[in-house]
Amino acid sequence: MRPTTVLVIPAFCESGRIGDVVRAVRQNDPTLDILVIDDGSTDGTAAEARDAGARVLRHPFNMGYGTALHSGYCAALRHGYQRVLQMDADGQHDPSMLSKLVDELDRGADIVLGSRYIGENAPRSSFARRAGTRLFSWITSQWIGKRITDPTSGFQGLSRRALESVANDGFPEDYPDADMIVQHHRSGLTVREVSVVMHERVGGRSMHRGARIAYYGYKMLLSLAMLPIRRPTPLRMADSVSRAS
Amino acid sequence: MIVEAATMLAVTADATSCSTESITAAELSPMHQRQRIVALLGAATVVLVVFELVRRRKLREEFSWVWIATAGVVSLLTLNQGLLLTITGWLGAASSASTLFFGAIIFLLALCIQFSIRLSRLTHRQRTLAQRMALLEEELTELRKKTPQKIPGAEVKKDEVA
Numbered sequence: 001m002r003p004t005t006v007l008v009i010p011a012f013c014e015s016g017r018i019g020d021v022v023r024a025v026r027q028n029d030p031t032l033d034i035l036v037i038d039d040g041s042t043d044g045t046a047a048e049a050r051d052a053g054a055r056v057l058r059h060p061f062n063m064g065y066g067t068a069l070h071s072g073y074c075a076a077l078r079h080g081y082q083r084v085l086q087m088d089a090d091g092q093h094d095p096s097m098l099s100k101l102v103d104e105l106d107r108g109a110d111i112v113l114g115s116r117y118i119g120e121n122a123p124r125s126s127f128a129r130r131a132g133t134r135l136f137s138w139i140t141s142q143w144i145g146k147r148i149t150d151p152t153s154g155f156q157g158l159s160r161r162a163l164e165s166v167a168n169d170g171f172p173e174d175y176p177d178a179d180m181i182v183q184h185h186r187s188g189l190t191v192r193e194v195s196v197v198m199h200e201r202v203g204g205r206s207m208h209r210g211a212r213i214a215y216y217g218y219k220m221l222l223s224l225a226m227l228p229i230r231r232p233t234p235l236r237m238a239d240s241v242s243r244a245s
Numbered sequence: 246m247i248v249e250a251a252t253m254l255a256v257t258a259d260a261t262s263c264s265t266e267s268i269t270a271a272e273l274s275p276m277h278q279r280q281r282i283v284a285l286l287g288a289a290t291v292v293l294v295v296f297e298l299v300r301r302r303k304l305r306e307e308f309s310w311v312w313i314a315t316a317g318v319v320s321l322l323t324l325n326q327g328l329l330l331t332i333t334g335w336l337g338a339a340s341s342a343s344t345l346f347f348g349a350i351i352f353l354l355a356l357c358i359q360f361s362i363r364l365s366r367l368t369h370r371q372r373t374l375a376q377r378m379a380l381l382e383e384e385l386t387e388l389r390k391k392t393p394q395k396i397p398g399a400e401v402k403k404d405e406v407a
Contacts, residue, residue, distance in 0.1 A: 055383065055387065056383070057379050057380065057382075057383040058379055058382065058383070059375055059376070059379050060375050060378065060379065061375065063372055063375060063376075067372055067376065070376070071376045071379060071380065074376065074380060075380055075383065078380060078384075173372065
């Protein structure tokens, strides 16, 4: 029997794009359950996603990309899903590539990262982004002993084992990237990358912009440095979110 | 007050760096009478403001004791110059007044750290509550879609759910 799978799409103010993304996913695989996490949008993101056929979980206010993902993981656990796929709501990720993530999960991987930098179709990006990606790619690769080319990718697939790990641990509230990959590795989970094609953003605003890039670098370096000495579950209240009452 | 204290500390640092001999309590002069009055008035003001805030329920009792305790320590050291001079000697400060202000800065730093910890905890709790509420709301919405006639409160207005 095929494991039940849900696609989690965190979204913040993606009105005008989220509907197309959900419809494209449904067109690609009509059987896939889609859960959009509306992270306190002030526009019609939730209604648009619902109208396009997705289930919508709405945060009462904006809590950040990491928290939106965490809510999606918790919802997946509460509903008994065996695996989770995740993609961005801005149209960068191609739904036809979801099958690649699923195939790699079928082969036994716990975490599958969709990398835009494997192969020859690597997209052009800003100098800061390229430098940051290379730095964290190098750190992550050194740490886990395996080449990771795109640690910032939000196009991922998670097995049930990985799902239980991320839903019950102290999941980062913002930018869960290289630090989470290392965390997965330290938890004994298998991390693999597959090549995917990513498109340019259709609109909206990137999380990695302006002064946030500097904060991202600081936060990620601090988080990576803390990993070996940090308590695995800093605040245990997170458990109460993922467990069905 | 912080600027004044920082200036005094800088002067203290200069004084201590120039001196090669350690300062004993006997060599230090006690606080000037006017400084003592200012310190006592400051401590009394803190106590009065804190009591008034607690009376108006704008400050919780659990946070008030730290301020009262600090005002008490400042008053004690101001009134007991011997103790203040001994501590000043231990610290190697040039004057007893700078010891008092140095203590006040340390207290403020400790308070800031304590509030940062509390803020982090409250932020995490707020996040958890909001997530739990969102999950339950989504489950309720799905449940109502499936069996609208059997769920009590299914006739609730649409905008309450959306």
